[in-house]
Amino acid sequence: MKLTTEQIAQIEETLILNGLIYEDIKLEVTDHIASEIEEKIYNETSSFEVAFKDVFNEWKHELKPSFSGLIGFTNPRIMTVKCHKIVKRQLFTAITISSLITLALMVFVRNSSYGLVLTNIQGVLRSFVLVEFCLVILAWGLIWQSKHQTTYSYLMKKKSFGLIIFLFMIGIGLFPVMLNHPDAKIAFVSVLSVITYVLITGIYLQLAYKHFQFEKKLSFTKP
Known part of the structure; x- marks a missing residue:
């Protein structure tokens, strides 16, 4: 038996009352239920x-309020689990890649004969960070104006402010890239922090892209 439009609407309304307001996951859960x-x-x-x-009694556990150390409180649990997995995967990817890049850069430039190369690397990196800063501002503004809410827009809104502040500090030189610092540990942490934020920013821009992809998909499916 296929459910009627009114019955599907009742399922969606119940999910919203339980805090599942984000359309991508709400659509997925509605189909399952x-x-x-x-x-x-x-x-x-x-x-x-x-x-x-x-069925809703069976889903009660997934719709309960929950907590994640990476994203804080989110309702309901199924939303928390999805967002936690996304953020965990992003952090692992960003830290792993940035560690390898940082080690390679330090081996390459911690030599006095590479002074010009060092200056060029720092200049290019700051310019790239400023471009990312502008893109995050643009994506953030477009997402706030969007009529739809998704798990991707939720994460962008939750994480973008900190990214914007840090990218701005790197771009104008308040957080310098200290590749040539005499203390190798300080140099490593400095470069690792900057490259990690650069990679995380790129990943969060992908979240914005996924949000607009979903929004476009909705525009085709809805009359």
Whole structure:
């Protein structure tokens, strides 16, 4: 039995009341719950009301408020798990790649004969950071104006402010790239921090892209 438009709307309204307001995950969960309700109605000859109640009782754990150390409080749990996985994967990727790049740069430039190369690297890096700064500002503004909310826009709104401040500090030189610092540990931490933020910024810009991709998909599916 296929559910009616009104019954699907009832599922969506219940999910919203439970805090699931982000459209990408709400759409996904709505499809799952609708399928489970249809299956119960077909296999157990239940009414929609009975199947609806039973399925939502089974989903109760996933719809409870929850906490993640990486993103804080998010409702409900299924949203927290998805966002936690995204952020964890991003951090692992950014830190791993930036560590390798930092080691390679330090081996290459910590030699007095590479003074000009060092200056060029620092100049290029600061210019690149300023470009990223402008792109984050643009993406942030477009997402705030968007009529749709997704897990991607949620993470962009939650994380972008800190990125914007740090990128601005790097771009204008308040947080210098100290490749040639006499203390190798200070040099390593300085360069690692900058490159990590550069990579994380690129990853978060991908989140903005995914948000607008989903928004475009909705524009094609909705009348």
